[in-house]
Amino acid sequence: MNASAGDVPRDPSYDSVEEQYDDATQQREAATLGMWVFLATEILFFGVLFASYTICRVLYPEGFAAASRHTDMLLGTIETAVLLISSSSIALAVRAIKLDQRGRAAVMMAGTAVLGLSFLVMHGFEYYTEYTEHLIPGIDFAQSGPHAHAVELFFCLYYFITGFHSLHVMVGVTMIGVLAIRVVRGAFGSRRYTTLELTALYWHLVDIVWIFVYPMVYLVGRSG
Amino acid sequence: MNARDESPQITPVARYLWVLIALLSLLALSAGTALLKLGSFNTIINLGISVIKTLLVMTVFMHETEARNLTRLVSALGFVWLAMLITLSLFDFLTRAPVPAPWQ
Numbered sequence: 001m002n003a004s005a006g007d008v009p010r011d012p013s014y015d016s017v018e019e020q021y022d023d024a025t026q027q028r029e030a031a032t033l034g035m036w037v038f039l040a041t042e043i044l045f046f047g048v049l050f051a052s053y054t055i056c057r058v059l060y061p062e063g064f065a066a067a068s069r070h071t072d073m074l075l076g077t078i079e080t081a082v083l084l085i086s087s088s089s090i091a092l093a094v095r096a097i098k099l100d101q102r103g104r105a106a107v108m109m110a111g112t113a114v115l116g117l118s119f120l121v122m123h124g125f126e127y128y129t130e131y132t133e134h135l136i137p138g139i140d141f142a143q144s145g146p147h148a149h150a151v152e153l154f155f156c157l158y159y160f161i162t163g164f165h166s167l168h169v170m171v172g173v174t175m176i177g178v179l180a181i182r183v184v185r186g187a188f189g190s191r192r193y194t195t196l197e198l199t200a201l202y203w204h205l206v207d208i209v210w211i212f213v214y215p216m217v218y219l220v221g222r223s224g
Numbered sequence: 225m226n227a228r229d230e231s232p233q234i235t236p237v238a239r240y241l242w243v244l245i246a247l248l249s250l251l252a253l254s255a256g257t258a259l260l261k262l263g264s265f266n267t268i269i270n271l272g273i274s275v276i277k278t279l280l281v282m283t284v285f286m287h288e289t290e291a292r293n294l295t296r297l298v299s300a301l302g303f304v305w306l307a308m309l310i311t312l313s314l315f316d317f318l319t320r321a322p323v324p325a326p327w328q
Contacts, residue, residue: 029292029295032291032295033292033294033295033298036295036298036299036302037298039299039302040298040299040301040302040305041302042302043302043303043305043306044302044305044306044309047302047305047306047309047310048309050306050310051306051309051310051313054310054313054314055313055314055317058314058317058318059317073255073258077251077255080251081248081251084244084247084248084251084277085244085248087247087281087285088240088241088243088244088247088285090285091235091240091284091285092237092240095234095235095237095240098232098234099234190232193232200285200286201286204281204282204285204286207281208277208278208281208282211274211277211278211281212271212274212278214251214254214274215254215258215267215270215271215273215274219254219255219258219266219270220267222258222259222266223258223259223260223261223262223266
């Protein structure tokens, strides 16, 4: 991090170019590439859970439809809308910072963080409803009938998938909140926005994961 | 050292808003079609809509259209590996005849 070369004085409004890069653009492209490698590991992290879900759903189609009907479709749809809106607001925040509109960027980022928090609160309500309906596999599970085992499997996967997703939302909200404060303090600008752009990429991926979670969890067996 | 043009590419606000409207419309469409009796087409439509939404987010919000080819390749790889993981796992589960244990 030290400007050891010493020939170029560090300007806080610029991304400092490390010596292995030709220029700031190349450094930013390398950072974006690295972020996508990390996001690929995230896709596979959730991918394992998605693969388990696919196999269990192929094996127990009726049980999964019955289990999905226990979830709150209206709340799930609102949560999806909230995440989609938050994705567009963080995209607008990155656009604003590229144009040196720090105030607007900070507002859009604060909005994103608030939307992320409201997502977590809504999901908390869902978990509470499931707790009162005795839908916690292994601890408090009171389903009976021919599909009880499949319903239990569905809710196991449900808690793992939505739990890890909520954890990612929490991390995202924290990062975006901290960066919003740094934006207000003038740490970023039209020549220095890589950190913001990469955080936005992370947030969009969290959104993409939820785009697939929504039909998998909330929309199965709704027509029956 | 040839410093390249560093001015960032700016996407018009209208494009982001149109994509948001498209995403919310697709969300309404997937919620609506889920209530219709379409059999296995319910799942196909829902997954199809999810793929379209993902492509919209990736191309516009994540600036994949402006990214270098190497970045695009890496961003596609995660999904390719995931597709391999799910497809090959299903080959196993869909072709294996269940053999119950003697006491079952």
